[in-house]
Amino acid sequence: xxxxxxxxxxxxxxxxxxxxxxxxxxxxxxxxxxxxxxxxxxxxxxxxxxxxxxxxxxxxxxxxxxxxxxxxxxxxxxxxxxxxxxxxxxxx
Numbered sequence: 001x002x003x004x005x006x007x008x009x010x011x012x013x014x015x016x017x018x019x020x021x022x023x024x025x026x027x028x029x030x031x032x033x034x035x036x037x038x039x040x041x042x043x044x045x046x047x048x049x050x051x052x053x054x055x056x057x058x059x060x061x062x063x064x065x066x067x068x069x070x071x072x073x074x075x076x077x078x079x080x081x082x083x084x085x086x087x088x089x090x091x092x
Contacts, residue, residue, distance in 0.1 A: 001056055001057070001058050001080070002029050002030075002056070002057050002058070002059070003029070003030040003034065003054060003055070003056060003057075003083070003088075004027035004028060004029050004030055004041065004043070004054070004055055004056075004057050005027065005028045005030055005036055005052075005053075005054055005055075006025050006026070006027050006049050006050060006051055006052060006053045006054075006055055007025075007026045007027065007028055007040065007051065008025070008026050008051045009023065009024060009025060009026070009050075009051070010024040010025065010026050010042060011024070012024070016072075016073065016074050016075075017070075018068040018069075018070040018072065018073035018074075018075070019044070019068070019073070019075060022044040022045070022046070022068070022075075023044070023045045023046075024042055024043070024044060024045070025042070025043045025044075025045050025049060025055075025079070026040050026041075026042065026043075027040065027041045027042075027043045027055065027057060027077070028040055028041075029041060030054070034054075034088050041057070041076075041077050042075070042077065043055075043057050043077040043078060043079055044064070044067070044068070044075050044077070044078045044079070045078070045079045046067070046078075046079070047079050047081070047082055048082070049079055049082050053082055053083070054082075054083040054085075054088065055079045055081065055082050055083065056079070056080050056081035056082075056083065057077050057078065057079055057080065058077070058078060058080050059076050059077050061076075063078065063080075064076065064077070064078050
């Protein structure tokens with residue numbers, strides 16, 4: 001599991017059949033100080049997360065295959081929670 005900041009949405013005119021109907025998010029992983037620290041990730045979302053949200057994402061292969069219903073999906077990350085604003089501790 002990883003905390004991430006939702007930068008925005010991604011769209012694709014051609015994509016793997018297992019991604020049809022899924023909202024795709026561009027997320028930046030957060031480091032221990034809750035600052036973006038790493039390469040952007042493509043994440044499928046069924047929770048309604050949007051730009052500016054902080055989300056909890058997972059790269060559990062079995063979990064993503066179960067969600068899309070196909071063992072051949074190329075997607076790795078999916079949202080498992082949206083963090084309420086103000087719920088992250090402040091780091092000084």
